[in-house]
Amino acid sequence: MSEIHIPVLLNEVLELFSPFAGQKNLVYFDGTYGRGGHFKAIFEKFEPAKCYATDQDTQAIDQAKKTWAAEINSGRIEIHHQNFLEFVKAEKAAGIDMVLLDLGVSSPQLDQAQRGFSFNKDGPLDMRMNQKQELTAAKIINEFESEDLFEIFKSYGEVQNPARVIRAIVNDRTTKPFTTTLQLAQLIERVDGWQKKGFHPATQYFMALRLVVNRELQVVEEVIPLLIRQMQDKGRIAIITFHSLEDRLVKNIFKNSADGFLVNKKVIVPSENECKINVRARSAKLRVFQKGPEPEKPDKFALRRQQRDQNSGS
Numbered sequence: 001m002s003e004i005h006i007p008v009l010l011n012e013v014l015e016l017f018s019p020f021a022g023q024k025n026l027v028y029f030d031g032t033y034g035r036g037g038h039f040k041a042i043f044e045k046f047e048p049a050k051c052y053a054t055d056q057d058t059q060a061i062d063q064a065k066k067t068w069a070a071e072i073n074s075g076r077i078e079i080h081h082q083n084f085l086e087f088v089k090a091e092k093a094a095g096i097d098m099v100l101l102d103l104g105v106s107s108p109q110l111d112q113a114q115r116g117f118s119f120n121k122d123g124p125l126d127m128r129m130n131q132k133q134e135l136t137a138a139k140i141i142n143e144f145e146s147e148d149l150f151e152i153f154k155s156y157g158e159v160q161n162p163a164r165v166i167r168a169i170v171n172d173r174t175t176k177p178f179t180t181t182l183q184l185a186q187l188i189e190r191v192d193g194w195q196k197k198g199f200h201p202a203t204q205y206f207m208a209l210r211l212v213v214n215r216e217l218q219v220v221e222e223v224i225p226l227l228i229r230q231m232q233d234k235g236r237i238a239i240i241t242f243h244s245l246e247d248r249l250v251k252n253i254f255k256n257s258a259d260g261f262l263v264n265k266k267v268i269v270p271s272e273n274e275c276k277i278n279v280r281a282r283s284a285k286l287r288v289f290q291k292g293p294e295p296e297k298p299d300k301f302a303l304r305r306q307q308r309d310q311n312s313g314s
């Protein structure tokens, strides 16, 4: 069982937070602590006076509390087992300077068969990041109507035509409910077959179920405006996504906000080298938003005129 998670786009995140270097009394919020790779690097580089971290996964939080016991005792770090949306809704994020949301699941979550995220490993059809919530992937597959399954796989999984798989699910579940990941993955493989080399036919179906079980898109949509409202002027929000729908959502909210601007107009993606070292980085995309008015770009003609005047005067 892997306990390691390699933080994705770490250098790029540190670089985009670099305007905060050397500032006093910084407040940092990591909404997706995971195994704390980004958190530790940001803590060490920027030395914030106060840090908050949330994760809805109990294992992640248990480990975080052990790692940071001394700083939790001193009050410098607070760690909460909570959905980041609940934390922000409770106005606990007021006055923050730096926010990081590294969305999706961590490597330990994917690697542990019993969490039910992987179509390669047999485990319960679960997919809950928060093991205390009720809705599981099995509940969706066994109980949702065909048209709801269609919408889930089509809109969230971007599966072109999920109808045959849905018919097979609805047929099979009348005799035997779906309980395991391999039961579902094998049905999809049987019905859809391998259409793209190296790309398991269950990939998009599993992604769609995961997004719905954890309400991932809704949570992001709700949290961004609240974060923007609560953070300091010139505060920055960095969001890493792993799904095109999620990236589009983040980009549009940042772009359309009247309260700040996208720091990088072009999305930031991992280098080839990072993808070689960490295949899970492959689909990552980073966008960073800054609160407040965008600084005016220097007028190069005015600068040139100024230089000429200085030169001729001297």
Ligand SMILES: C[S@@+](CC[C@H](N)C(=O)[O-])C[C@H]1O[C@@H](n2cnc3c(N)ncnc32)[C@H](O)[C@@H]1O
Pocket: 005, 006, 007, 008, 031, 032, 033, 034, 035, 036, 037, 038, 039, 054, 055, 056, 057, 060, 082, 083, 084, 085, 102, 103, 104, 105, 106, 107, 129, 219
């Ligand atoms: C990609 S991992 C983060 C890895 C982390 N940056 C690191 O370096 O170790 C995502 C983590 O965020 C958590 N998570 C995802 N959505 C969440 C939400 N809405 N609220 C709280 N935690 C969430 C997951 O449980 C998972 O542990």
